[in-house]
Amino acid sequence: MAPTSHFAEPPLRPPAPGPTDRHPLSPPAGEEPVPPKPAPSGSPAAGGAHPGTAARDARARPWLALTHLRPHRPGILLGTALSLAGSLLTLAQPLVAKQMVDALDRGSPATGALVLLSALVIAGAATAALGQYVLEHTAESVACTTRRRLSEHILRLRLPELDRTEPGELISRVTSDTTVLRQVATRSIASAGSGLLVAVAALVLMALLDPVLLSITLVTIALIGATVAAAVPHIARAARQAQEAVGRMGSLLERTLGALRTVKASGAEGRETAGLHQAAEDARRAGTRAARWQALSATTSTVAVQLSFLVVLGVGGARVATGAITVSTLVAFLLYVFALAPRVGQLVEAVGLLQAGSAAAARIDEVHSMDTEPTGPPQDTAPLPELRRPVGVAFQGVRFAYGPEAPPVHEDMTFTVPPRTTTALVGPSGAGKTTVFSLLERFCQPDRGRILLDGEDIARLPLPRLRALIGYVEQDSPILSGTLRDNLLLSAPDADAAQVRDVLRRTRLDSLAARLPEGLDTPIGHRGSTLSGGERQRVAIARALLRRPGLLLLDEATSQLDAANEAALHETLADISRTTTILVIAHRLSTVTTADQILLLESGRVRAAGTHAQLLATDGLYRRLAAAQHLA
Numbered sequence: 001m002a003p004t005s006h007f008a009e010p011p012l013r014p015p016a017p018g019p020t021d022r023h024p025l026s027p028p029a030g031e032e033p034v035p036p037k038p039a040p041s042g043s044p045a046a047g048g049a050h051p052g053t054a055a056r057d058a059r060a061r062p063w064l065a066l067t068h069l070r071p072h073r074p075g076i077l078l079g080t081a082l083s084l085a086g087s088l089l090t091l092a093q094p095l096v097a098k099q100m101v102d103a104l105d106r107g108s109p110a111t112g113a114l115v116l117l118s119a120l121v122i123a124g125a126a127t128a129a130l131g132q133y134v135l136e137h138t139a140e141s142v143a144c145t146t147r148r149r150l151s152e153h154i155l156r157l158r159l160p161e162l163d164r165t166e167p168g169e170l171i172s173r174v175t176s177d178t179t180v181l182r183q184v185a186t187r188s189i190a191s192a193g194s195g196l197l198v199a200v201a202a203l204v205l206m207a208l209l210d211p212v213l214l215s216i217t218l219v220t221i222a223l224i225g226a227t228v229a230a231a232v233p234h235i236a237r238a239a240r241q242a243q244e245a246v247g248r249m250g251s252l253l254e255r256t257l258g259a260l261r262t263v264k265a266s267g268a269e270g271r272e273t274a275g276l277h278q279a280a281e282d283a284r285r286a287g288t289r290a291a292r293w294q295a296l297s298a299t300t301s302t303v304a305v306q307l308s309f310l311v312v313l314g315v316g317g318a319r320v321a322t323g324a325i326t327v328s329t330l331v332a333f334l335l336y337v338f339a340l341a342p343r344v345g346q347l348v349e350a351v352g353l354l355q356a357g358s359a360a361a362a363r364i365d366e367v368h369s370m371d372t373e374p375t376g377p378p379q380d381t382a383p384l385p386e387l388r389r390p391v392g393v394a395f396q397g398v399r400f401a402y403g404p405e406a407p408p409v410h411e412d413m414t415f416t417v418p419p420r421t422t423t424a425l426v427g428p429s430g431a432g433k434t435t436v437f438s439l440l441e442r443f444c445q446p447d448r449g450r451i452l453l454d455g456e457d458i459a460r461l462p463l464p465r466l467r468a469l470i471g472y473v474e475q476d477s478p479i480l481s482g483t484l485r486d487n488l489l490l491s492a493p494d495a496d497a498a499q500v501r502d503v504l505r506r507t508r509l510d511s512l513a514a515r516l517p518e519g520l521d522t523p524i525g526h527r528g529s530t531l532s533g534g535e536r537q538r539v540a541i542a543r544a545l546l547r548r549p550g551l552l553l554l555d556e557a558t559s560q561l562d563a564a565n566e567a568a569l570h571e572t573l574a575d576i577s578r579t580t581t582i583l584v585i586a587h588r589l590s591t592v593t594t595a596d597q598i599l600l601l602e603s604g605r606v607r608a609a610g611t612h613a614q615l616l617a618t619d620g621l622y623r624r625l626a627a628a629q630h631l632a
């Protein structure tokens, strides 16, 4: 799970060139182009999203949730203070009620006490409501800030990290774990704070009223405390398991929906549903377990409070009869018993919530500890004008493996691609052709060797600037949910209408745009499900062309096009190659026979390089590949 040095940037960082000798592709002086080396394997920072790890972390750090609330301290403190003030105003009510009863007992007018009592009721309710609003508002900010930070972090994750993580798991951390954290901000902190203070204040006032009755009440509180202490770990564990089960459901749903056609065609709905049912069942069971313990502690608390009320009433009545206390003292004491009961309940709930919140915080922190790509200053997202020109590419002795245990994909990859040319990468499946593109995009880094663009090591380029230079059409031409326009402008948000029209014409998408009911603004379904395979490929190519790249990478980009569209696209590419360097991966040699150069990859190396005719004449493997495709 941990990232390895195989994904690390090259350890050697060349000195920053001076202002006068800077290469046009170089980062501005003072910038940090080389991303930090990922944490070594096995280090905590290297961990991926593992529910088990989260549970251990939360057990080790039950207050973890509080660290996430720190930036929102002012709102939480204000909300808690207002709730507390509201509670204190409520607490004062029994004392005023006592005065009122005393006044009535003496036959004196009780109007003043009645007015004061009414004012206390209104002020107490208003202050508590305001406090509640401030806390809810702050809690929304906690959830929003955490979700924003998480989603930004997830989009910046290094691809090898993502390869090792279930997307559904990540989604559940942004959605359900942040919701749990949000509850800690409102109910847990404020309830614990105000509940504790009010409970202490009530106990002090009860002690002043009658210490004998207080001791009876304290026995009740001890009973409640013991039950809660026994229940809390069970509640916390069950809540954590429920969160993990929800996360698992997210992963499974993502897996199934991502390949729903295949699942249906394979008749695997039942088996996939069984997995989802199991996760839902696990969440239900864990949630029920938590509810059982919560019900036990809540019921014990309620029964204990009712019992103590009866005992206080009995003993208090006897003490009134003996003249030890007055009726008004007994009334006030009983009111405090009732004021105390919900506070104890709040404290019980707060402790359980804090445990669940800390488990959620640990799951969120795991994502933050995953390794991300470096970000450059905002201006680096746009290519410099001089970067719009075609660039030369060179691989020099590149070695790369996808992991420490994995066999190297590239052993000693060395080749040169001159600018303004079309070079085809061919070779057996698994020879490492797509990996060449991944290395060029710096999705992963070589273990050894250098990759140069116009003589400049790409490890030294700010990542946004490097990628702004490249147009990449992936093997499966991914399409995003949204409209056709969203998809086209994804890589070139500033492209104007004329550029879009031009690219639509070149990729023969103009007729599709004309046919769609809302033209470019027509939604094209989940991952472009309403488009044909060939249309999806052309959208992906159009998207890459709109970027006006200096280097165009095409990975089997025309495999699903019909003959007419493929021929048209080859004309377009021939045209584009005057202003762009093109690297194309092809299985069908017929599509690359006119390339300026063909690189035949085998066993992690370039086995042979030349034109189609040269390779036919000189290389046995190429001849066999061509013969298999009736080209020899």
Ligand SMILES: Nc1ncnc2c1ncn2[C@@H]1O[C@H](COP(=O)(O)OP(=O)(O)OP(=O)(O)O)[C@@H](O)[C@H]1O
Pocket: 163, 402, 409, 428, 429, 430, 431, 432, 433, 434, 435, 436
């Ligand atoms: N993300 C990854 N993690 C681990 N191994 C990978 C990963 N991607 C590719 N590989 C492995 O690396 C090797 C080279 O893969 P690559 O996709 O570069 O080959 P290719 O020549 O493009 O294959 P094809 O022609 O079938 O598309 C393969 O053995 C593949 O299983």
